[in-house]
Amino acid sequence: IVGLVGPNGAGKTTALKAILGLADFDGELTVNGVDPRRERTRLMQDVCFIADVAVLPRWLRVGEAIDFVAAVHPRFSRDKCAGFLAHTKLAPRMRVRELSKGMIVQLHLALVMAIDARLLVLDEPTLGLDILYRKAFYESLLGDYFDADKTILVTTHQIEEIEHILTDLMFIRSGRIVLAATMEQVAERYVEVMVNPDRADAARALAPLNERQVFGKSIFLFDGVDRTRLAELGELHKPSVADLFVATMKGTYA
Known part of the structure; x- marks a missing residue:
């Protein structure tokens, strides 16, 4: 579990876009042995990306969100997703505008944890959520998703809330990594x-x-x-x- 930390404008999001094959870059970069620029389709079969769990289209139904992820990610399991949702009050016909913030977090977690991805990239994943939901998000992610075969790369401004789960730490400033070390x-x-x-x-x-x-x-x-x-x-x-x-x-x- 790698924390990528830097001030606004330091290059965090740009770095993540390069890793995901969404931005060009100088030099060499491989992710799971793949060049993101040349083999992005292959790369994304093993990668899952969440930008902000507080943002979903308000008109979207829970069932439609599941259908969408199932259509775009080959490693998504409907059975696993249904298993996670069974422990919540979420129903397929419910729209996002009807959900509390806590229920939105539960929906995101169900979608994410049903994907058997080797790399999970989280860019400010709990932005806009209060501390209770932020804590629940990371606890569920750590307890129900993470294992020795997976890597989680997370950027956040709430460093103090995730430092206890990190295995590695990176600081970025003005586009350069100024610290890269294990905890x-x-x-x-x-x-x-x-x-x-x-x-x-x-x-x-x-x-x-x-x-x-x-x-x-x-x-x-x-x-x-x-x-x-x-x-x-x-x-x-x-x-x-x-x-x-x-x-x-x-x-x-x-």
């Missing part, structure tokens, strides 16, 4: 230190990535610095992905 590597490389004012100069001498103030204390973020040395300066903490992102993107909005 284990991130945990090994980066550490935050809460430092008392009298040790702040010593901490700055070790070239921190970032410094911020919290309740009168300085918190420094370090990359690859020996933890024994850092422990002499103060309390060590694991940085959140959000804090790491802010530090990495420092100056982007200047």
Whole structure:
């Protein structure tokens, strides 16, 4: 499960379009061993893409959504979809305009999880949903869909809500990948230190990535610095992905 994170205009959506064969690019790119530009039809047999679960045509019926996905994706299983929908209050004749946000999430999940895709691409999939439905979306995705044979690539602004499910992390800035690592590597490389004012100069001498103030204390973020040395300066903490992102993107909005 890969998180692709970057500020607005960094190139996230462009990167996803290139992966899906929807945009041209320089250099070489293969997805599941396939060049998206030359073999997009073959590629999309193993790929599923969701842009925003909060958006569906309001006139669309549940049954029509199922018919559409069944017609365009060869790996869609009507039986699996029906199995997921059996645990909901959704009915084939219901229109999207009649559904609550939670029911729309359930419909999307049923459609997605009925596709046996090797790669699932999610571009801001929970945009517009409140926290309860966002949480339910990711929990269902992780519990009922993901397995060792599948890859999920997700972009989101709610980093703190997905970092606990990520296996890999990528930061993109101005069209370039500035961080690409497993979550284990991130945990090994980066550490935050809460430092008392009298040790702040010593901490700055070790070239921190970032410094911020919290309740009168300085918190420094370090990359690859020996933890024994850092422990002499103060309390060590694991940085959140959000804090790491802010530090990495420092100056982007200047």
